[in-house]
Each structure stands twice: as structure tokens, then as C-alpha cells.
Amino acid sequence: MPTINVKKVDIERLVNMPLEDEFIESKFPMMGVEVEEIFEEDGEKIIQFSINPNRPDYLSVEGLARGFRGFIGIETGLKKYDVECSNVKLFVDNVTTRPYIAGALIKGIIIDDYVLESIINLQEKLHWVLGRDRKKVAIGIHDFDKVKPPFYYKEVKGDEIKFVPLNCDEEMTPKEILEKHEKGIKYGHLIKDDKFPIILDSEGNVLSMPPIINGELTKVNTETRNLFIDVTGIDKYLVEKTLNIIVTALAERKYAKIHSVEVIENNNSTIYPNLKEDVIITTPDYINRVLGTNLTPGAIINYLRRCRLDAQFVDNKLKVIIPPYRVDVFGEIDIAEEVAIGYGYDKFFGEYPSIATIGELDKLEKKCDFIREIMIGFGFYEVINLMLSNDEILFKKMRIEDDNYIEVLKPASIEHRIVRKSLLPLLMETLRINKHKELPHKLFEIGDCVVIDESMETKSRVVKKIGGVILDSETNFNEIKSYVEGLLRELKIEYELENYDHPSFIKGRCAKILRDGKIIGYFGEIHPEVIVNFELEHPVVGFELEIE
Known part of the structure; x- marks a missing residue:
């Protein structure tokens, strides 16, 4: 999510009141804005906010202050601009x-x-x-x-x-x-x-x-x-x-x-500019059904006003008026979300479902937990990356030419628009981000990858994989081979190894893992060009293996 740095003195003068750090850290998250950190720079206190991409009106200190004034009750309702x-x-x-x-x-x-x-x-x-x-x-x-x-x-x-x-x-x-x-x-x-x-x-x-x-x-x-x-x-x-x-x-x-x-x-x-407000029609019954509340029309209108919207209750319907700077409100469900924010997320409590069953972990998840224990025993640290990335990381830096992938139609950002097919590229990116840490780096991830499969109803198939990398001055093919064979042995998987020509690995130092004649994974020494692309300065070895 995008972040913005705001000088505390500036947001205080826009809100028109002094703000304690504890007050900021407790109230802003309740209106859907995370406070990442509060720090000092050049003698001034800076607040770093994390903004949801669906609220671009919060990407400025002015927009944040306008929303905050409504949320804490200083100035509620629709803001009119001449x-x-x-x-x-x-x-x-x-x-x-x-x-x-x-x-x-x-x-x-x-x-x-x-x-x-x-x-x-x-x-x-x-x-x-x-x-x-x-x-x-x-x-x-x-x-x-x-x-x-x-x-x-x-x-x-x-x-x-x-x-x-x-x-x-x-x-x-x-x-x-x-x-x-x-x-x-x-x-x-x-x-x-x-x-x-x-x-x-x-x-x-x-x-x-x-x-x-x-x-x-x-x-x-x-x-x-x-x-x-x-x-x-x-x-x-x-x-x-x-x-x-x-x-x-x-x-x-x-x-x-x-x-x-x-x-x-x-x-x-x-x-x-065209600052005409939009209008969405809903009902108190719909709002209460979605939120599990029993709010009166007057209370709903009050909570909407706290979110800088406005509403009128006529003929048992709510006519909700949306300000011209909002791009995230399209239908009734969005109005329900605004009411929930105004009402207060801290007032909602979970309830146990009244069903006569006891849940348990899926067999595949149990297998993943077992693999985690093995990898941690090998001295690896687990990381969790997003499934979305971009072609620069997934393909170009890995020396892979591939146009057979799934792309998000309307991504939140250009950095997160392609669904990953492999775990290794993002593990390499994690190594890059943490390259200043002390060596060796031994990381693994268990996660979903998505590949195109025309035989499926969705034209795609989710594959659970494990990937691992080692960054060290003396790591080599034999080290990653020992870890992979140790993992396969613990999983009781019968396998064969053959040479594998993969563009991300050094030729002659990569092997594919076969089970019943089918490739289920590969491992080896990462190609020097890939290492340079990710701004790393030491040898890297890695592996990837299908779990299912």
C-alpha cells in the first residue's frame, strides 16, 4: 500500500487541535488508515501513514485532516466547495x-x-x-x-x-x-x-x-x-x-x-471541475442486515456524517450523498462499510457459528506444517511474500522469457499486477531487500502459485509449492542438493535426478526432480546474471518443489 509522510505540526493546524501520539495511533486505524511509525527528522515529528489504494483522497495531509475532523466529531457531514x-x-x-x-x-x-x-x-x-x-x-x-x-x-x-x-x-x-x-x-x-x-x-x-x-x-x-x-x-x-x-x-x-x-x-x-455529488439509495434494513446491527435511521445518518457523507431518510429509504472526491463508493455495500467505520470497528464482536461440527486442518495444510518443521530444523527462516508481483521481478531479472501468465485486469499498483508462477523470484527479491544482514541467509517459503490450465473451468490451476534459497560466500550445488534430498527423504518421496537446463541457473549446475517421470521440482546454483540483477554480491543456490 502507498505510504505518505506527514509533518505532525501540519496536520495539527489542519485539524485545528493538538494531537497526542497515542491519540493518533489509536484513532486513525479506526478510520481505515494505518499509522506505520512516528519519528523525528530534522527536529520535526513525522507521521508515516499507510493508505489503502481505494482511498486516494487520503493521499494528502489535507484529505486526511478533512476525514479525521469528521471521524472525531469536529466537523461532520458533507463538505461543500464553491x-x-x-x-x-x-x-x-x-x-x-x-x-x-x-x-x-x-x-x-x-x-x-x-x-x-x-x-x-x-x-x-x-x-x-x-x-x-x-x-x-x-x-x-x-x-x-x-x-x-x-x-x-x-x-x-x-x-x-x-x-x-x-x-x-x-x-x-x-x-x-x-x-x-x-x-x-x-x-x-x-x-x-x-x-x-x-x-x-x-x-x-x-x-x-x-x-x-x-x-x-x-x-x-x-x-x-x-x-x-x-x-x-x-x-x-x-x-x-x-x-x-x-x-x-x-x-x-x-x-x-x-x-x-x-x-x-x-x-x-x-x-x-465538476463537483456534483453522487447519490446512492439504500435502506436501514439492508445496512443492519449486512452489519448485524439494529441501528435506527437517525443513527445511521449520524455515522455517515462522521465519514463526511450525508443522507436523508425518506419513505423508509436512505438517500446517501457522496462527495465528488470519493472514487471508492459505488453501491449499497460501500455505504454499509462507511456506516461500520462511523459506528466503530471496535464495537463489533465475533460470534461462534451454531453448527454441530468441529473443524480441523486440511491434509495439505498438515503436510505444509510438517515441511515447515523440517525446513526450520535445517536452519532456514520462513518468509511470506505476496502472490502478486510484476514482470521485472518474475521474468526479466530471472532471465526468463514468458508471456503465458495471468495478469490482474485492474491492479492496485503496477508493482503488483501479475500472479506468480514460481516462488524463487520473490525469494530472490527478499534476499535483495535484506542483503545488508549478516551472512548466511537461508530462506524458504510455502505458498500458492497459479499456472494457466485450459482444462480447468477457471482456465487456471493453483499449485502449492515450497521454495528455498541460500545466500553465502561459500554455498554451492552440493549444499542445496543435500537439503533437497533430506526434505524428499523426510516426505518419503521416491524420486530421480537429471540434468536440467534452466535459464535462471548455471548450465550444468542445475538438476530436475522427477517422480514417475514427471518434473515436480528443480534445484541448483543461481546464474551470476540473475544474482547481479537482484543486486547481490555472493553466490546463491535455490530450489523449488511442488508439494501436492
Whole structure:
């Protein structure tokens, strides 16, 4: 989950009350926000929060403070935001690569170091959580007083225009930015067919080249008082919601006022931001049935108001009003969750089911527990990794070419979008993360892997596996072979060993494990290129074995 670091003094001034550390650690988790740690840095107290990806409105200190004020009862109910007309226009000229754009102004904002840091952090976190690392959404935040509207959003060729990109002191063409600039190299793959989206003002000054880089001309600093915000992308809904999250967050700052921008394309005009609330209809009976409670309509409305929503009770139905910055509320079950948060998770208690059976561990789980005891006896430490990862770790770093895998359609982050087929890559990643620890490292994991199987109803099959790795200056093939054979002997598995040519292992130092002619696992010395890919400096041996 994404994390944000918040200066305690900043959230205190937004909540408008002093907050004890114990109070923070006890209350924020009850509203669904984990407090990872509270520490001091450069004489200031910092709070690190872990934010669920479904609550991008909490990715800023302003959004957190708004939610917290409601949760502790300082300011409850729906927060209304006024949008004043600015008469600023933005003309769109047939942009095909990133066709959607929305804009807004924030006027009168006082930007100190806290606010500037919050703006930058919110922009980057939204790029990651909603924008899928800028693929779907890219955000530009500019000093409005340094440019002259109206604005123009169009595509240019790679050498058609020059401007100074952010944090640079020389002009570059769009093509040069992709070749030389750090952001251009990183995000250049999002530009296609030599078509470069550009946002200009009426005098030809470049504000931004989305989704790559803003211009140095409109760089925001503590002297800035008026902001122009542009959000571009390939998903209209996300573009509009991202803009709503940003402007409503900044409007929480003192003196900041939201002003509209008129986007004009093909003689069609749209006024942004659109801060119209959504409405969901539910009933008290549904809420109580889902939560196992007996709450009155008035109590339900009160708990919804604590979550910064609002509701009306008419004709035995609840008309729930959703603020424009929320992207996670779609139906009745989401309303029930909000009521549960407002009511308090600490007030729910479990009940034993009234059934005449006694549960026991599944036979496979008993077998896994037995294997754990063996591996711990061998001196290995158990780790538990996520089933989701990415192609960089699962394939590229392991020297594997494979496109036959299961990918999540709408992942929470680009780092967790592919379902693993093997345990070894994530064990290697665990070694990388812990490489500063004292040698030797002996790790194992027992977990599920998912492989494609057209014969199954789901077109996939879950396979329980065990994997192990050893990182040490003197480890070798014979060491991992002894552990694998010891494990097989304890499991009473009859097996055969044969040479195995696996791209992740050194050729001639890898063996496959056969049972009744079928490959059930393999082990050997990890290839030096794989070791370097994971930034390790000592030999690594490993194995993987199907348990079922």
C-alpha cells in the first residue's frame, strides 16, 4: 500500500487541535488508515501513514485532516466547495494520444514549505495510484501568474517546438527530452507515433508536455499564490476524479478558492471541475442486515456524517450523498462499510457459528506444517511474500522469457499486477531487500502459485509449492542438493535426478526432480546474471518443489 509522510505540526493546524501520539495511533486505524511509525527528522515529528489504494483522497495531509475532523466529531457531514467562474478557457485541438483533459484554478493559496511539499507528494502519489505510473492519468500543477490564458492542448512533432523542462536550464525539443531528460527516459514509452501532447498559453509558452514533464517557466514555489492545474489521460472518469481530489484537497488550505476552467473541443464546452455529488439509495434494513446491527435511521445518518457523507431518510429509504472526491463508493455495500467505520470497528464482536461440527486442518495444510518443521530444523527462516508481483521481478531479472501468465485486469499498483508462477523470484527479491544482514541467509517459503490450465473451468490451476534459497560466500550445488534430498527423504518421496537446463541457473549446475517421470521440482546454483540483477554480491543456490 502507498505510504505518505506527514509533518505532525501540519496536520495539527489542519485539524485545528493538538494531537497526542497515542491519540493518533489509536484513532486513525479506526478510520481505515494505518499509522506505520512516528519519528523525528530534522527536529520535526513525522507521521508515516499507510493508505489503502481505494482511498486516494487520503493521499494528502489535507484529505486526511478533512476525514479525521469528521471521524472525531469536529466537523461532520458533507463538505461543500464553491466554484467561482474564472472565464479561463482551454482549447483542445484533436489530441489522439491522450485525448482527455480537465483543468481548474486555485486562487489565493498561501504556499509555505509544508504546502509545497504536500502538493508535490499528492501529485506523485496520484500518478502512481490512479494514474498507473502516468499511463492513465498525468497531472500538471503550474504557477498561473507566469502564463497568459487562454490555453491550448494539442500535439506537435518531436522537433517542432522547444522549451525548458522542469529543473533544467537549457531548451530542449520534445524528442530531445525523451533522449536526455530523466523523466523523458523513464516515461518516453507512453508517447507513440511521434505525437507529443503539449499545453501552451496564448503567447506560445509551454506549460507542460504530458505525461512526461512540466515546463520550468511555471514551476511552483513559496511565492506562488495562484495555481493552474491540468489533468490529462486516456480515461475520462479518472481524469475528472483526479482533478476533484486535487482541488478539494488544496481548498482545505487557508484562503484557497476553486475557480473553473472551460475546456472547449470541437465546439463542445465543458466546465471543470465538476463537483456534483453522487447519490446512492439504500435502506436501514439492508445496512443492519449486512452489519448485524439494529441501528435506527437517525443513527445511521449520524455515522455517515462522521465519514463526511450525508443522507436523508425518506419513505423508509436512505438517500446517501457522496462527495465528488470519493472514487471508492459505488453501491449499497460501500455505504454499509462507511456506516461500520462511523459506528466503530471496535464495537463489533465475533460470534461462534451454531453448527454441530468441529473443524480441523486440511491434509495439505498438515503436510505444509510438517515441511515447515523440517525446513526450520535445517536452519532456514520462513518468509511470506505476496502472490502478486510484476514482470521485472518474475521474468526479466530471472532471465526468463514468458508471456503465458495471468495478469490482474485492474491492479492496485503496477508493482503488483501479475500472479506468480514460481516462488524463487520473490525469494530472490527478499534476499535483495535484506542483503545488508549478516551472512548466511537461508530462506524458504510455502505458498500458492497459479499456472494457466485450459482444462480447468477457471482456465487456471493453483499449485502449492515450497521454495528455498541460500545466500553465502561459500554455498554451492552440493549444499542445496543435500537439503533437497533430506526434505524428499523426510516426505518419503521416491524420486530421480537429471540434468536440467534452466535459464535462471548455471548450465550444468542445475538438476530436475522427477517422480514417475514427471518434473515436480528443480534445484541448483543461481546464474551470476540473475544474482547481479537482484543486486547481490555472493553466490546463491535455490530450489523449488511442488508439494501436492
